Amino acid sequence: MASQEEKLRKIITIGFEIAQFKDIDLLLEKILFEARGFTNCDAGSIYVREGDELIFRYAQNDTMQRQLPPGKKLPYSTFKVPISNSSISGYVALNGFILNIPDAYQVDHKYPFSFNRSYDDVTGYRTCSILTIPLRNFRGLVIGVLQLINAMDAQNRAIPFVEADEELIAYFANNAANTIERAQMTREIILRMNKMAEMRDPKETGPHVNRVAAYSVALYEAWAFKRGIPQLEIDQHRDVLRMAAMLHDVGKVAISDTILKKPGRFTPEEFQVMKHHTLLGANLFSDIYSDFDESAAIVSINHHERWDGKGYPGHIDPITEKPLPGFENGDGSARGKQGEEIPLFGRIVALADVYDALSCRRCYKEAWDENEVLKTIGDEAGKQFDPELVEVFLENIDTFRQIEKLYPDKTE
Secondary structure, eight states, rough: OOOOOOOOHHHHHHHHTTTOOOHHHHHHHHHHHHHHHHTTTTEEEEEEEEETTTEEEEEEEHHHHSSSTTTTTOOOOOOOOEESTTHHHHHHHHHHOOESSGGGGGOOSSOOOOOOOOHHHHHHOOOOOOOEEEEOOOTTEEEEEEEEEEEEEEEEEEOOOOOGGHHHHHHHHHHHHHHHHHHHHHHHHHHHHHHHHHHHTTTTTTTHHHHHHHHHHHHHHHHHHHOOOOOHHHHHHHHHHHHHTTTTTGGGGGGOOHHOOSSSOOOOHHHHHHHHHHHHHHHHHHHHOHHHHHHHHHHHTTTTTTTTOOOSSOOOOOTTTOOTTTOOOOOOOHHHOOGSSOOHHHHHHHHHHHHHHHHBBTTBBBBOOOOHOOOOOOOBTTTBBOOHHHHHHHHHHHHHHHHHHOOOOOOO
């Protein structure tokens, strides 16, 4: 058994690892995964505070995961919990201290809450031990709750969580809380950039860009898993992809309102101006300071390219706006990128963006029927879209449906 000193070193190492994540959603997932690994527990969930409520953000469950095909993710629904004494997580958020419950079905009567068995009743899972930890920032404010379920012994049996580990996991949770706040600030900056585009173009909403980003990451993960790419490489790429995909259309902020808000079809001349948003977006990230800058530029300039080479803007220098040498058409325009000439992130966001555009209601159209959406995307394999990505997409459509529920459009 590891000593407390060895456990502390492990906690410090994990802290360095989670600090590398910039995107809030992927960070929360990583925090939960690492906390579960440290305590050797079977399941867990993580909540983020919004006002007087906790928003359920992520869940992991090894027992339930093993019942799914390889590469599939466990589905879950998001919900809200009041910060009050009516639930375990709400109680911990309200009172600000760790709660270690040896058996969820025999909660001490001194507590004002009882365990909600509805998930166990539906799935057949048996929740035994629960360790619930407040996520407290450097100002002492509780910004969320980490809940770990069913510590496991060497024989894979559920046992109570070790009380001696509580101080270490609290140290981890406090560091995680500060990392979460930094990631929330990054997300807010990205959303504010998108709000500028939203003010100009009502199609570019917060839920839309969040869905496109989440679809892109899910598609990349499934594609990478199928290709046997190491998890460390997947984690590194999906973090920057998530943020870059949110800014795929940010170049629209520089397009004239006359064109951007036109309710009808564009004239050929107007469409040429509209296509310019890909170059404008890429130019915002032309000074490369990080992997994020590079990925954001790649996504901006490539998400309207087509697998068959009929997309735009093609092989063009975003700064000079001239075709790259050797890639000119006879009329002096740039030849469209085709096949794997289009960077992977561009091919992924292209598919995710079209799926969301077809699936959701817009100011100029109603949402398409799902069967019609899937048929259209399937028909475009090898034409508009990378055929391998279309295959992966169709194999994981359940994940996409779940993401759509997590980021619903605001109702008027």
